[in-house]
Amino acid sequence: MVVPLGAFIAVSAVLFFIGTAGVLVRRNAVVILMSVELMLNATNLALVAFSRRFSSIDERGSVFVVFIFVVAAAEVAVGLAIVLSAYRNKPTVDVDEIRQLRG
Amino acid sequence: MIENVWLIPAFPLAAFLIDGLFGRRWLHKWTGIIASTAVGLSALVAIGVFLEVLGGRARTTVTLYEWIGVGDFHSSVAALVDPLSSVMLLVVTVVSFLIFVYSNAYMEHDHGFHRFFTWLSLFVFAMLILVMADNYLLMFVGWEGVGLCSYLLIGFWFERPEPYVAAKKAFVMNRIGDWGYTIGMITTFLVFGSVQFTDVFEHVGIATQANLTLICVAFFFGATGKSAQLPLYSWLPDAMEGPTPVSALIHAATMVTAGVYLVARSMPLFAAAGPSLAVVGIVGAVTAIFAATIALVQFDIKRVMAYSTVSQLGYMFLALGVGAPVAAIFHLATHAFFKALLFLGSGSVIHGLGGEQDMRKMGGLRRKLPVTYWTMLLAGGALAALPPLAGFWSKDEIVAAAFLGGYPVLWAVGILTAVLTAFYVTRAMWLTFHGEPRDHHLYDHAHESPAVMTLPLMALAVGTVVLGIAIGFPPEAGFIHRFLGPVVEVEGLVEHAPEAATILLLAGISVAAGVLGILVGLSMYVRHRPDPAAVSRAAGPLYRLLVNKYFVDELYDHRIVELFRAAFGAMWAFDVHVIDGLANRLGWLAATGGSSLRRAQTGIVGNYALTIVAGLLLVLVVYGGYAAGIFTR
Amino acid sequence: MFDLIEPALFALLTIAIVAAGAGVVLANRITTSALLMAFTFLNIAGMFVLLGAETVAMFQVLIYVGAITVLILYGVMFTPQSPRPYGLFFQTQKYWAALFVVPIAIFVALVAFSFRDSATVGAKGGDLLPLATSVFRDFAFPFEVASVLLLAAMVGAIVLVKRDED
Numbered sequence: 001m002v003v004p005l006g007a008f009i010a011v012s013a014v015l016f017f018i019g020t021a022g023v024l025v026r027r028n029a030v031v032i033l034m035s036v037e038l039m040l041n042a043t044n045l046a047l048v049a050f051s052r053r054f055s056s057i058d059e060r061g062s063v064f065v066v067f068i069f070v071v072a073a074a075e076v077a078v079g080l081a082i083v084l085s086a087y088r089n090k091p092t093v094d095v096d097e098i099r100q101l102r103g
Numbered sequence: 104m105i106e107n108v109w110l111i112p113a114f115p116l117a118a119f120l121i122d123g124l125f126g127r128r129w130l131h132k133w134t135g136i137i138a139s140t141a142v143g144l145s146a147l148v149a150i151g152v153f154l155e156v157l158g159g160r161a162r163t164t165v166t167l168y169e170w171i172g173v174g175d176f177h178s179s180v181a182a183l184v185d186p187l188s189s190v191m192l193l194v195v196t197v198v199s200f201l202i203f204v205y206s207n208a209y210m211e212h213d214h215g216f217h218r219f220f221t222w223l224s225l226f227v228f229a230m231l232i233l234v235m236a237d238n239y240l241l242m243f244v245g246w247e248g249v250g251l252c253s254y255l256l257i258g259f260w261f262e263r264p265e266p267y268v269a270a271k272k273a274f275v276m277n278r279i280g281d282w283g284y285t286i287g288m289i290t291t292f293l294v295f296g297s298v299q300f301t302d303v304f305e306h307v308g309i310a311t312q313a314n315l316t317l318i319c320v321a322f323f324f325g326a327t328g329k330s331a332q333l334p335l336y337s338w339l340p341d342a343m344e345g346p347t348p349v350s351a352l353i354h355a356a357t358m359v360t361a362g363v364y365l366v367a368r369s370m371p372l373f374a375a376a377g378p379s380l381a382v383v384g385i386v387g388a389v390t391a392i393f394a395a396t397i398a399l400v401q402f403d404i405k406r407v408m409a410y411s412t413v414s415q416l417g418y419m420f421l422a423l424g425v426g427a428p429v430a431a432i433f434h435l436a437t438h439a440f441f442k443a444l445l446f447l448g449s450g451s452v453i454h455g456l457g458g459e460q461d462m463r464k465m466g467g468l469r470r471k472l473p474v475t476y477w478t479m480l481l482a483g484g485a486l487a488a489l490p491p492l493a494g495f496w497s498k499d500e501i502v503a504a505a506f507l508g509g510y511p512v513l514w515a516v517g518i519l520t521a522v523l524t525a526f527y528v529t530r531a532m533w534l535t536f537h538g539e540p541r542d543h544h545l546y547d548h549a550h551e552s553p554a555v556m557t558l559p560l561m562a563l564a565v566g567t568v569v570l571g572i573a574i575g576f577p578p579e580a581g582f583i584h585r586f587l588g589p590v591v592e593v594e595g596l597v598e599h600a601p602e603a604a605t606i607l608l609l610a611g612i613s614v615a616a617g618v619l620g621i622l623v624g625l626s627m628y629v630r631h632r633p634d635p636a637a638v639s640r641a642a643g644p645l646y647r648l649l650v651n652k653y654f655v656d657e658l659y660d661h662r663i664v665e666l667f668r669a670a671f672g673a674m675w676a677f678d679v680h681v682i683d684g685l686a687n688r689l690g691w692l693a694a695t696g697g698s699s700l701r702r703a704q705t706g707i708v709g710n711y712a713l714t715i716v717a718g719l720l721l722v723l724v725v726y727g728g729y730a731a732g733i734f735t736r
Numbered sequence: 737m738f739d740l741i742e743p744a745l746f747a748l749l750t751i752a753i754v755a756a757g758a759g760v761v762l763a764n765r766i767t768t769s770a771l772l773m774a775f776t777f778l779n780i781a782g783m784f785v786l787l788g789a790e791t792v793a794m795f796q797v798l799i800y801v802g803a804i805t806v807l808i809l810y811g812v813m814f815t816p817q818s819p820r821p822y823g824l825f826f827q828t829q830k831y832w833a834a835l836f837v838v839p840i841a842i843f844v845a846l847v848a849f850s851f852r853d854s855a856t857v858g859a860k861g862g863d864l865l866p867l868a869t870s871v872f873r874d875f876a877f878p879f880e881v882a883s884v885l886l887l888a889a890m891v892g893a894i895v896l897v898k899r900d901e902d
Contacts, residue, residue, distance in 0.1 A: 006849035017841035022761035024833035074889030080811040081893035102706030
């Protein structure tokens with residue numbers, strides 16, 4: 001019995017929204033970055049699922065995933081750099097406390 | 104020469120510019136000479152134009168340039184040269200010239216000398232534009248211009264409060280009249296499609312009676328403002344606050360005649376609109392007698408002359424109303440001469456007495472100011488319409504036209520006013536020049552005026568004596584009738600050729616009226632039979648009424664001005680509360696809106712991320728709705 | 737019986753992924769979150785293998801479990817926080833977030849099942865050859881650009897973290 005494509009997509013969706021919830025709910029900036037990684041992984045899963053299931057027609061989903069790896073890595077690096085330099089300013093990574101740009 | 108008719112206003116305009124720009128610092132006394140020379144040159148050109156028109160040149164339009172051409176509306180800066188305008192040009196320039204010369208000496212010690220001639224030159228320019236214009240719009244330019252200069256010159260000595268108050272009053276009353284003129288002009292355009300005289304007068308037939316009456320009444324209302332008739336007359340006596348040459352030129356000879364000129368020029372319209380001529384005539388007659396009664400009891404010599412001017416202008420409108428426009432223009436011309444002479448003579452007296460204007464302080468001055476006395480005597484006689492002086496010919500023709508035209512009531516009013524006129528002029532002359540001097544200090548220092556002032560007096564006196572016979576004799580058939588008749592007279596308006604006997608009879612009654620007035624005056628003031636003081640005590644309330652000018656000014660102030668003040672107060676409140684309130688509310692709205700919306704900027708990044716997710720939810724709802732068929736395109 | 741392996745593995749991996757993911761968001765200690773995140777990555781790699789994309793799975797392990805987890809752990813190490821009660825782990829907007837996210841999640845998850853497989857069965861065999869062909873031939877230029885991106889990110893990160901030396 002073959003696992004239906006929809007199942008993979010459902011898993012991807014659930015993981016994606018867990019990640020979204022993490023971004024919106026947690027205070028710690030590093031945890032937020034982790035949640036963003038979860039979201040990226042979810043999209044990777046969805047892309048690969050489509051790509052492999054439809055590989056007789058189009059294999060380019062996997063290629064896109066490779067590039068997502070690259071970008072995700074770069075993003076984590078820069079994101080952490082920002083968090084660290086903010087931490088140096090004021091020793092907190094609590095996003096609720098960083099609001100100097102309040103209008 | 105007619106082609107050069109535009110030189111006539113050009114000279115005073117040049118004088119205005121030169122005197123205005125350079126007069127204060129460099130030209131000093133030369134401003135007067137420049138201005139007088141300019142007007143003199145204009146007078147020469149005007150004489151040339153007049154002679155050419157006399158020589159049989161037909162009506163000509165000399166266009167300077169196309170001024171306004173918008174859609175259907177066209178107006179050019181063009182001069183209409185015909186007998187009527189050439190006569191007016193002549194009168195205006197010649198009398199102005201004499202007054203300009205006179206002013207050189209009269210205003211000699213005034214520190215505003217250059218300013219005086221600047222405004223006076225501008226005035227002459229505007230008046231000439233008014234008289235020369237070939238359409239109502241250009242005429243209005245001159246109309247407004249003379250109103251402006253009147254304001255500037257009445258308020259010439261603005262350091263004192265009375266002159267500038269009087270100037271404001273004159274300007275505002277003129278403006279009220281101008282409203283009438285504007286309505287007339289606009290209606291003319293709407294009805295006839297043009298404001299050019301020739302266009303309008305040739306097509307009078309296409310307008311309805313109602314339209315024509317509206318136009319004529321509106322124009323006449325404007326004329327009452329400019330020519331000081333009821334109800335817009337009260338500015339003229341107050342205008343005597345200005346220097347005497349101003350009173351002579353503007354408020355006797357030229358500006359105030361603009362209304363008469365307007366009606367005379369528009370006679371084709373007035374003749375076609377039946378009731379409007381009646382209005383003109385009645386208003387003129389009532390004003391004439393009304394003003395004459397006030398002049399009986401005034402003590403300021405200039406005030407007497409001012410009310411006399413209002414009264415004589417009433418005669419001119421009376422003439423227009425009964426269908427004798429030639430007589431009106433004739434009287435305009437003669438009145439210009441003798442009234443200017445009366446004013447300049449009064450100025451000479453005032454100058455000789457060092458500024459005194461109250462006749463109660465004068466007396467016996469004929470020994471001290473002989474030239475002034477004799478010239479004023481001639482002018483006074485002309486005002487009282489004694490033959491063979493000029494005033495007789497023109498005034499007699501007016502009252503005769505009233506009688507012959509079938510208006511016996513107006514004729515009677517005219518005769519009665521003539522009696523009053525003769526009386527008050529006799530009274531004025533007697534109080535000033537005869538009897539015993541009442542103020543010896545003034546009398547001792549009184550002196551005759553210099554030649555620069557007395558020569559114009561003498562020149563005007565010549566005109567006063569000669570003009571009537573020269574151009575108005577024999578009555579109804581003189582030079583001026585042949586000259587102006589074709590221009591202003593409209594078919595069927597005037598009864599033609601009465602018998603000689605009727606004419607003589609009417610003339611005799613006019614003369615008798617004048618003589619009666621003089622005799623009563625002499626009797627009262629020479630022999631004190633009855634004594635003037637006793638008469639005024641006996642007349643009591645009537646006397647007070649007259650001295651206070653029928654309380655017209657107070658009436659206007661309380662009823663009309665207060666009404667406007669209340670209206671303006673309401674408008675001001677509206678402006679402050681409603682309009683400013685609206686602006687303030689809008690500002691408050693912007694500020695409050697901004698500060699409310701600012702609360703979305705929390706500075707917390709998580710909130711912004713939440714907003715993105717909320718947007719995602721919204722997008723899903725919308726697309727889901729379309730997909731599920733809940734929303735339809 | 738062998739037919740049931742695939743669905744069974746799938747079910748196992750699903751449970752692991754969802755549980756670990758929830759753990760990342762809800763864990764008490766940050767290090768627990770980080771390690772659970774790594775575990776999620778591993779399970780995702782398993783999913784890739786289940787789909788037949790071994791190369792991608794390998795990359796996943798190398799990059800995510802290897803590099804990114806280490807980065808995150810470094811980040812955790814350099815940002816110590818003072819201990820605080822568990823309630824304060826969550827932002828003040830948590831209720832709003834729940835309000836928005838839960839409906840979407842349920843909706844999308846349900847919709848996900850509407851995706852159908854293609855009629856023709858997917859290619860057998862690994863994905864190495866197709867992937868390599870695509871990346872180094874069809875998408876060579878984006879590949880190069882990606883390296884430049886990495887370089888820029890590296891430089892940027894260094895610049896951001898640099899202390900201002902006097």
